[in-house]
Amino acid sequence: GVLTGEGLFADRAGSFECVRGVADGLVSSPRFSIIVPPEKELKGTGTRQFPEPLDWNTVERICRQNQADALLALEVFDSNNLYSDRKEQRTRKENDKEIKYDVTVTHVRSNIESGWRIYDPAGKRIIDESIFTDYREWEAEGRTHKEALVNLPPQNEIVKQAGYFAGTQYARRISPSWIRTGREMYKKGNDDFKYAKRLAQTNRWEDAADVWHKYTEDPDPKLAGRACYNMALAAEIAGNLKEAVEWAEEAYVRYNNKKAREYSYILKNRLFRQQKLEEQMGE
Known part of the structure; x- marks a missing residue:
């Protein structure tokens, strides 16, 4: 069977973790210095659509208060936890005999849709406006579906962890990072x-x-x-x-x-x- 669901207030907690994820992902970037104002919480649309852009007075005020050159805002956040079950057979030994028994394996995939805008107050332009879908997966087993669920993280925790992961992924997309690569050099000739x-x-x-x-x-x-x-x-x-x-x-x-x-x-x-x-x- 397949079920979907998110816990009460899970998206709000997940959005905070998403912002924390992008901040942690950018902290080592040579290009950015990150400040997360703890009091800034924007009201979204409650849908997967972007709200109207922030007015430039608000953008300039937030940047001025935090001595920032640009504002990165998470303006869309939506989670969808998809649960599915499958039956598998296990074996155990009893009195030197192999006993077969069935278990329920519960799989959950948490899809996170995050929408970001980067505001440039000096040029009064939106540098980037993008929505991405990222996901994380978990599995656990038990004799029944309920028992398998007990062995999985709670729904709120799943959304928080998936939200954090989505934030780190966005950080990777916008931040240049060093990769190791090989190059050949001519060493002989004279x-x-x-x-x-x-x-x-x-x-x-x-x-x-x-x-x-x-x-x-x-x-x-x-x-x-x-x-x-x-x-x-x-x-x-x-x-x-x-x-x-x-x-x-x-x-x-x-x-x-x-x-x-x-x-x-x-x-x-x-x-x-x-x-x-x-x-x-x-x-």
Whole structure:
């Protein structure tokens, strides 16, 4: 069977946890400093639709009181707990005999719909307005449905935990985060390339780039292509993505370095994402 339900006041408690989740998710962000005013509670529509935007006087007052550059508001919050049962068979030993018995496994999925607006008081514009659906799941078993329910968290707690999770997910969506990725570097070619490799391995990328740059016009196209490729890598490490793209394209177009073609696509994608983020954040 399937049942749906949320406990009384669960959405209110869940919305508080959702805000706490986004605050916790952004606390380590290099881009944001987070302040959560404890007294600010907005009245929503009670539906999955956005209410009218906040008036700019309210936005400016909240930002001024908290010395904030922008206001992030949770303006839609709706939970839906979906319960379902299934029968499974278990075995236990009694007097050296295996006894089979049935159990009820109760599964609950808590769907959270959260709608967020980011207000920019200086430009009087809404930077972002988005609704997302996230979910968390639990399972427990017992001899009956009621017994399985006892082994699950209470409905209010389920909504609170799912709400917190939804908040952390939104934080991940709006905050840039570092990921570890691999890059190849040409280490062979001549003694200078070996020297530049050691410089790069000790994080002296500028010095390594000075070595590689000498070979970007070398008569040997293979060596020159490798030098241009490594120059792209040094530029990316330094955060100069446009320059990195130029060097990667030089390596491929001029010197037919095959690896540089794929690398240029990776760099262009990074550059596009960075430009899009800066546009969204008004930089």
